[in-house]
Structure formats: C-alpha cells, structure tokens
Amino acid sequence: MTKKKSSKRLFKFGVPLLFLLLIGITISVYFWQIRLQKPQEINMADHLHSSGAVSATGMHDHSATAVPCEAIVAGETSGPVRQFDLTAARTVLQLDNGKTADAWTFNGSSPGPELRVKEGDRVVVMLRNKDIEDGVTIHWHGINVPCSQDGIAGVTQNAVQPGEQFTYTFVASAPGTYWYHSHQMSSIQAKKGLLGTIIVEPKEPSAQLSSVKDVSALYQQLGSTFLLNGSTKGLNVQGDAGDQVRLRLTNGGNETINFSVDGAPFQVFAMDGHDVHEPGLLDGVLIPIGAGQRYDLLIRLPESGKVVVRNQSAKSLPITLGSGSDPEPSNGGEMFSFVDYGTPMQDDPLRKLKPDRSFELKLGQSLFVNTINGRSFHEIPSMTVKEGESVLITLVNEGGGDHPFHFHGHTFRVLSKNGIPLKGSPVYLDTLLTKKDEIYEVYLEANNPGLWMAHCHNLGHASMGMSMMLNYEGITTPFRVGTKSGNLPDL
Structure with missing residues (x-):
C-alpha cells in the first residue's frame, strides 16, 4: 500500500474514531458534572432534599425527644480554662526557600499555631474570619468533641463569614496528638493552609516520658509546595547521645507518606493519639501514615551519629535528630503492620x-x-x-x-x-x-x-x-x- 493510500485510509477511519472519542469524553464529563452538582439544600440529619418546604429541624420535628445538635455542648470539668484566638486570613507567606506563596492562614502562618493543652482542660477557641470569602470553620480532627463543636459547615454550624466569629468550647478529655483544619470546602481550604496541630498532654506524665524531648512534625501540601512545620527544608532537632525523642508525625496532606528511621531502632509509641500496649523495637521498617493520621515514634539517640527520619514518598523534608555523621539512607524495607505489634491486654x-x-x-x-x-x-x-x-x-x-x-x-x-x-x-x-x-x-x-x-x-x-x-x-x-x-x- 502506498503512503498516499495509507494516509487516506487513516483519515477515513481515524477522524471518525477521534470524533466519537471526543463525544464520549464530552458525555462522560457532562454526567460527571451532573453527578457532582452541589444540591441547593440538604438536611444531613435525614438526607432530605429541600426546595424550601422542609421545616427548619427536618423530619424528626414531631418527636418530643428530638435534640438539636447545637444543644449538645461540653460537660463540666475541674480543669482550668485555656483560651486561644485564631484569625483566618488571606496572607502572602515568605517561604524559607526564598519564594512566596498565596495562602490562607491562622494568625498569619501556615500551619497555624500549635495549641498545647492538658488532659481535663476546658479549651475555648475564638475563631475570627478576616477575609476568607467562602467562610471558614475549625474541625478538631481526632478529638471527640460534642456535636455542636465539630466544625462542619451545614451540619453543626454555618460557615463563619468575613467579619464574623464563632467560639468553640470542649474538654480535652484524652491525651494525644491531634490536629485542626477548616471543614468548609475542606479539600480547598486545608491545601490553602488552614490547618495546625493540637497536642493534649497527660495530666500526670508517666515516668517513662518525664525526660523525653517532645517534637511535633506536621507535613502539609501548600498548593504545590510541600512543607514540614512551615519549612521547605526539613527539621533539625538538637540532642545528645542517650536522649529520647517523642516524634509526633502528622500527615496533613492527601497522599500516604512512607517514613523510614535511619540510624537507630525505634518504637511506634502511639497511633492517632492512642498509646500502643508494650510496643516493641523496630529497625529498618517503613511506617506508612495515611492522610489525616498521626504516629508518635519514640527514638533514643545513638552514641555516635544522627538519626534521620525521611519521607520515602517524596525523598524530601528530612527530620534530623542529634548531631554527628549521617546514617546510611534506607532503600526500602518491610512495611509496618499493627496486626501483631505490641502485646494484647489481659481480660479483653x-x-x-x-x-x-x-x-x-x-x-x-x-x-x-x-x-x-x-x-x-x-x-x-x-x-x-x-x-x-x-x-x-x-x-x-x-x-x-x-x-x-x-x-x-x-x-x-x-x-x-x-x-x-x-x-x-x-x-x-x-x-x-x-x-x-x-x-x-x-x-x-x-x-x-x-x-x-x-x-x-x-x-x-x-x-x-x-x-x-x-x-x-x-x-x-x-x-x-x-x-x-x-x-x-x-x-
């Protein structure tokens, strides 16, 4: 077959196929948009669509025992009141790599301030919205707050509009590593920078942890830039041989991060803020941390050299503990499994x-x-x-x-x-x-x-x-x- 005939044959059959493919893609995108079209109004208590005819409290209105979510509030506590102010605003951040980023911040930074409280404290947080046009909220990820304080736009409250404010009140009942982020347009607002860490310290620390250096490490994606505690360069923690470090790793992004710990064995001390019973020593094991998860690692610094915790997923933003020579980097390893890690409790x-x-x-x-x-x-x-x-x-x-x-x-x-x-x-x-x-x-x-x-x-x-x-x-x-x-x- 000559090149001329081949070209004609390709044109004869190829163009119609391309046309059909474009039609198929157009139809698929159309139905995708229809499927994802946001409803005008939904009552999430009973999933009823509303065109204005549904009453303000939904299908359970006639029950004498119905309780509105906003009436479920924090109980009493003997602990002190810890007050914080968080202002959400549009900010141009100067990053430590010399670049700038258009961000949405709490108190002018992303991540926002780390909130540290103690078990039993009454936590009171005043959220102000300076100029985030779509409104903001704060969800306290992992903390079992009362329904009215969960920060879900359209379910537990209305989004806080520019110039408005909302006060969150809850009791920090369980010690652990947690984080907070906006839950109004969450896939957009968290990535724009509206997130931070909240740590609940035990009322009475155990003897094992009394002399431990406590370090938080929040990974996030700000637009297309990956940050660790707001830095593009990683984290350096000073320490001497024999020191113990409790490293609180939080994945504030959307993708799973695999971490390696090079230079010393370690323990997975807690997961999502909850202690592991009798955790064993691990060495050369990768720790997969999914989006939203927190893992606390307990690491003793070796007699010589550093410990480096590396993000294996992106090979960036290392955490360096101690001083001395760098350990050999890991090139893979067995994945951590909690199926048989630690020991069971008696009389479970x-x-x-x-x-x-x-x-x-x-x-x-x-x-x-x-x-x-x-x-x-x-x-x-x-x-x-x-x-x-x-x-x-x-x-x-x-x-x-x-x-x-x-x-x-x-x-x-x-x-x-x-x-x-x-x-x-x-x-x-x-x-x-x-x-x-x-x-x-x-x-x-x-x-x-x-x-x-x-x-x-x-x-x-x-x-x-x-x-x-x-x-x-x-x-x-x-x-x-x-x-x-x-x-x-x-x-």
Whole structure:
C-alpha cells in the first residue's frame, strides 16, 4: 500500500474514531458534572432534599425527644480554662526557600499555631474570619468533641463569614496528638493552609516520658509546595547521645507518606493519639501514615551519629535528630503492620463482641466519582445508630487509590485485617489507612450522640463523593448543606 493510500485510509477511519472519542469524553464529563452538582439544600440529619418546604429541624420535628445538635455542648470539668484566638486570613507567606506563596492562614502562618493543652482542660477557641470569602470553620480532627463543636459547615454550624466569629468550647478529655483544619470546602481550604496541630498532654506524665524531648512534625501540601512545620527544608532537632525523642508525625496532606528511621531502632509509641500496649523495637521498617493520621515514634539517640527520619514518598523534608555523621539512607524495607505489634491486654472485653448493628462500606470509584457502596455524597444512606449500641463496620477498599477513612466524633478499634484478627496491642484510631483489596473490621461504641461525617481523608476523594454520615436517632440540625446556604463541607 502506498503512503498516499495509507494516509487516506487513516483519515477515513481515524477522524471518525477521534470524533466519537471526543463525544464520549464530552458525555462522560457532562454526567460527571451532573453527578457532582452541589444540591441547593440538604438536611444531613435525614438526607432530605429541600426546595424550601422542609421545616427548619427536618423530619424528626414531631418527636418530643428530638435534640438539636447545637444543644449538645461540653460537660463540666475541674480543669482550668485555656483560651486561644485564631484569625483566618488571606496572607502572602515568605517561604524559607526564598519564594512566596498565596495562602490562607491562622494568625498569619501556615500551619497555624500549635495549641498545647492538658488532659481535663476546658479549651475555648475564638475563631475570627478576616477575609476568607467562602467562610471558614475549625474541625478538631481526632478529638471527640460534642456535636455542636465539630466544625462542619451545614451540619453543626454555618460557615463563619468575613467579619464574623464563632467560639468553640470542649474538654480535652484524652491525651494525644491531634490536629485542626477548616471543614468548609475542606479539600480547598486545608491545601490553602488552614490547618495546625493540637497536642493534649497527660495530666500526670508517666515516668517513662518525664525526660523525653517532645517534637511535633506536621507535613502539609501548600498548593504545590510541600512543607514540614512551615519549612521547605526539613527539621533539625538538637540532642545528645542517650536522649529520647517523642516524634509526633502528622500527615496533613492527601497522599500516604512512607517514613523510614535511619540510624537507630525505634518504637511506634502511639497511633492517632492512642498509646500502643508494650510496643516493641523496630529497625529498618517503613511506617506508612495515611492522610489525616498521626504516629508518635519514640527514638533514643545513638552514641555516635544522627538519626534521620525521611519521607520515602517524596525523598524530601528530612527530620534530623542529634548531631554527628549521617546514617546510611534506607532503600526500602518491610512495611509496618499493627496486626501483631505490641502485646494484647489481659481480660479483653471485646473478645466476646456481639454488635447491635453492622454496616459494610465498600470504598470504590465509578468513572470520575469516588463512591461508598456505589453511591456518592448525600445519595449514600447514613449509618443510623442509637446511643449505647455497639457497632461493627466492615471497610472494603475496592479501588481508586488509598482511602484513609475517618470517623468524626468517635475513636474506633480495629478488630481484623483481611480476615485475620489483631494479635498484638489493641489498636484505637480515628482514621484507618486502607489500600486496594484490603478489608478491615472495626468496632465503634455509639457513645457520642450527634450527626457525624465519615469520609475518606484524601480530601480530594471526599470532594469527589466519598463522604457520608453516621447519625444518631433523634438528633436534628437547623443547618443545611448546599449552594443556598453556601455550606459546602467537602468541596
């Protein structure tokens, strides 16, 4: 066949195929946009669409026992009051690499100020919005606050508009490593810089930790720039041989980070703020930390040389502990597994667990939409429970990437992975990293009445549909999610 005939044949068949492909892409994008079109108004207490006819408190109005979320507030405590002011504002940040970044900040920085309180303190935070046009909130990730204080635009409050303010009040009841971020248009606002760390220190520190150097390390992605505690260059921690360092690693980005610890063995002391029972020494093991998760590592500095904690995922932003010569960098290694890490507790009451309710959540992807059980956003029926019930939830990652699944308002216990019961320490989390084809069973006590989001903490996945509700019977809300109110917690 001559080149001329070949070209004609290619034109004859290739152009129509290209045309059909473009039509297919156009139709797919059209239906994708329709699927993701934000509703005008949704009551997340009962998932009713509203065109103005639904009453202010939704379908449970006629129940004499109905309780509005905003009426569920912090209880009493004998601890002192710790007050903080956080102002959200548009800021041009001068980064330490010489570049500038247009950011949205708390008190002029990203991350915002680290808040340190003690177990039992009453925490009072005044949030002011200077000029964030779409409004802001603060969600206290991992802290089991009362429903009214969870900071979810359209569920627990309206987004705080420019010139407005909102006061959050809760009791710091559980020591651990936590963080905070805006939950109005969360996939946008967290990446623009509206996040920070909150540490709850134990009321009475253990003798083991009394002389430990305490270091927080918050990883985030500010636009296209990766930062560690606001720096583009990593973190250096001074120390002498024999010193112990408690390194609190927080993943404030959207992608899983694999960490290596080079130069000394270490322990995974806590996960998501909850201590591991009798953690063993690890060496040459990679620690995968999903979006939203926190891992506390306990490291003793060696007699000679440094310890370097490296982000294996991006080979950047190292954490250097101590001084001396650099250790050999890791080139891979076994992945950490909590299935058999630490030791079990004696007389574990959950060995004879009989749940009152069970749910299965299949995390997947359909075209351009991230789904739970094949549906997205408010189309997903809520998990509805009663206070006092024990709840068994099966999480199945069917694809579409890593899905670090986060439950608001609750700490859950991981019971099994891929059908294998956990053999080591009890593992309590608020965010569980799941990878493709993994299946987890988790146990949750319905002990915090309210209306709670449950979603993938890759906030891009949440904004694409992987977000639902865990609702208690009889709890209502006057707030609405949708374009009418401007409350868009997941966008």
